[in-house]
Amino acid sequence: MTSKPFSCALAVRDYECDMQGVVNNAVYQNYLEHARHEFLKSRGLDFAQLTAQGIIVVVIRAEIDYRASLRSGDEFEVSVEPFMASAVRLAFRQQIRKRDGGLVMLDATIVTTAVNGRGRPYFPSELQCLLPH
Amino acid sequence: MTSKPFSCALAVRDYECDMQGVVNNAVYQNYLEHARHEFLKSRGLDFAQLTAQGIIVVVIRAEIDYRASLRSGDEFEVSVEPFMASAVRLAFRQQIRKRDGGLVMLDATIVTTAVNGRGRPYFPSELQCLLPH
Amino acid sequence: MTSKPFSCALAVRDYECDMQGVVNNAVYQNYLEHARHEFLKSRGLDFAQLTAQGIIVVVIRAEIDYRASLRSGDEFEVSVEPFMASAVRLAFRQQIRKRDGGLVMLDATIVTTAVNGRGRPYFPSELQCLLPH
Amino acid sequence: MTSKPFSCALAVRDYECDMQGVVNNAVYQNYLEHARHEFLKSRGLDFAQLTAQGIIVVVIRAEIDYRASLRSGDEFEVSVEPFMASAVRLAFRQQIRKRDGGLVMLDATIVTTAVNGRGRPYFPSELQCLLPH
Numbered sequence: 296m297t298s299k300p301f302s303c304a305l306a307v308r309d310y311e312c313d314m315q316g317v318v319n320n321a322v323y324q325n326y327l328e329h330a331r332h333e334f335l336k337s338r339g340l341d342f343a344q345l346t347a348q349g350i351i352v353v354v355i356r357a358e359i360d361y362r363a364s365l366r367s368g369d370e371f372e373v374s375v376e377p378f379m380a381s382a383v384r385l386a387f388r389q390q391i392r393k394r395d396g397g398l399v400m401l402d403a404t405i406v407t408t409a410v411n412g413r414g415r416p417y418f419p420s421e422l423q424c425l426l427p428h
Numbered sequence: 429m430t431s432k433p434f435s436c437a438l439a440v441r442d443y444e445c446d447m448q449g450v451v452n453n454a455v456y457q458n459y460l461e462h463a464r465h466e467f468l469k470s471r472g473l474d475f476a477q478l479t480a481q482g483i484i485v486v487v488i489r490a491e492i493d494y495r496a497s498l499r500s501g502d503e504f505e506v507s508v509e510p511f512m513a514s515a516v517r518l519a520f521r522q523q524i525r526k527r528d529g530g531l532v533m534l535d536a537t538i539v540t541t542a543v544n545g546r547g548r549p550y551f552p553s554e555l556q557c558l559l560p561h
Numbered sequence: 562m563t564s565k566p567f568s569c570a571l572a573v574r575d576y577e578c579d580m581q582g583v584v585n586n587a588v589y590q591n592y593l594e595h596a597r598h599e600f601l602k603s604r605g606l607d608f609a610q611l612t613a614q615g616i617i618v619v620v621i622r623a624e625i626d627y628r629a630s631l632r633s634g635d636e637f638e639v640s641v642e643p644f645m646a647s648a649v650r651l652a653f654r655q656q657i658r659k660r661d662g663g664l665v666m667l668d669a670t671i672v673t674t675a676v677n678g679r680g681r682p683y684f685p686s687e688l689q690c691l692l693p694h
Numbered sequence: 695m696t697s698k699p700f701s702c703a704l705a706v707r708d709y710e711c712d713m714q715g716v717v718n719n720a721v722y723q724n725y726l727e728h729a730r731h732e733f734l735k736s737r738g739l740d741f742a743q744l745t746a747q748g749i750i751v752v753v754i755r756a757e758i759d760y761r762a763s764l765r766s767g768d769e770f771e772v773s774v775e776p777f778m779a780s781a782v783r784l785a786f787r788q789q790i791r792k793r794d795g796g797l798v799m800l801d802a803t804i805v806t807t808a809v810n811g812r813g814r815p816y817f818p819s820e821l822q823c824l825l826p827h
Contacts, residue, residue, distance in 0.1 A: 309465050309476060315752075329441045332441075342500070343499075343500035353760065357760075361754050362754075368476065445713045447713065452709050453623070454590035457590060458587045461586065476580060489624075491622075491624050492625075494623075497619065574724070574727075575741050582742070594709055598707075608766070609766035
């Protein structure tokens with residue numbers, strides 16, 4: 296039995312569009328990050344608080360397939376599906392779909408890890424609650 | 429008799445915060461612009477469509493008083509109150525208030541005009557509907 | 562006798578342009594901030610280090626006159642002229658001029674203050690070196 | 695015989711850093727795009743002009759390995775090496791290295807294509823000059 300993945304509803308803001316009249320590529324990473332942080336909140340975690348506590352989670356790899364361009368005024372959903380990519384790598388499958396019609400605009404896999412004071416990757420027990428059980 | 433001004437509900441996204449852990453100054457202009465464009469939509473106008481039609485509305489002056497800093501997770505309202513600052517200048521009084529408690533974070537006056545093909549300011553009749561009657 | 566104010570040479574990057582094909586309003590505040598921080602460096606101060614030391618300098622007011630729009634590829638200079646606006650307010654007159662021809666694109670006055678742990682404004686002695694003697 | 699790839703020298707600006715005190719992930723895509731557009735200029739092409747002529751080049755895939763974090767004040771080089779990934783896909787290998795010491799901060803492969811008026815990918819002859827001969 297599978298449950299629906301977490302998703303976050305957003306809309307394009309005009310300042311996010313570039314001279315081609317579409318959302319600039321870099322902005323999608325902002326959307327993806329924001330959706331992951333909202334996912335954390337849905338599980339009782341707060342990225343800013345984790346950072347303040349010294350739990351430094353960083354993105355180590357991003358694979359992004361841009362399938363179609365979002366434009367001014369478009370409403371969309373950003374989904375977040377966590378999985379372990381290795382013992383110390385927490386990854387997220389993410390998809391951006393237009394609300395009107397459900398067209399997939401972007402598919403991504405974002406791989407993160409936590410780094411300790413000596414710059415070594417580890418998996419903080421605080422993040423255990425993010426994983427499917 | 430006064431009516432409540434238009435306002436737009438937003439929340440801080442973590443990527444908008446800088447190394448001081450607060451929303452970066454420039455980002456507030458994004459919030460203010462987004463609220464103005466939402467105000468246009470509430471009156472049946474669309475900034476991207478106006479631009480595509482050749483109605484180029486530009487900001488010519490911004491006066492911004494930063495009163496307190498928004499932080500990660502803060503929810504806030506951005507208000508928009510239009511007024512004519514001159515025969516060709518459409519201005520907006522804008523305020524950002526925290527939702528929780530109503531603290532004023534920022535006051536601004538943003539002055540805009542439309543520019544025609546020869547770079548001359550004018551007031552397009554299409555914008556008449558934005559003004560209080 | 563007056564000396565030439567500090568200035569910082571920059572060029573527009575395409576991702577800074579919006580759907581009108583010109584630099585978005587909010588981006589100019591990034592340029593102004595970057596030039597101020599470069600000015601600090603020219604006097605031996607580093608904004609990130611000041612922040613790390615607990616010297617929190619914030620913008621409390623921005624007055625910006627947008628005179629003409631920067632476009633893709635434009636090269637420009639951002640000047641920085643500090644002055645005391647009150648006993649605890651360090652302000653900066655800033656101007657953006659196109660390199661080719663010297664056209665003034667923007668005039669601004671940015672007022673800053675430092676805030677202590679209780680949120681009270683003060684003037685840190687560390688910033689004394691920024692002022693003209 | 696191989697020649698040195700094109701590269702573009704940049705420095706971190708403080709507004710690009712986030713609450714962790716390092717450059718935000720999305721900002722690296724801005725750096726990569728800017729370096730590609732500078733590479734175009736080095737070959738006599740201008741992205742804004744191509745766009746104005748109706749030659750719409752879009753990113754369709756980004757693979758980014760984040761190896762170490764850039765911080766306030768860091769100076770770095772962004773390299774650009776074009777290759778054909780298919781008959782209609784122009785790709786770029788890009789690397790960000792710190793100037794001081796040459797540490798690799800990021801490796802990326804960015805795949806682009808041009809899309810015609812009917813949304814179909816093609817390879818515009820105008821871009822031929824970007825490829826190694």
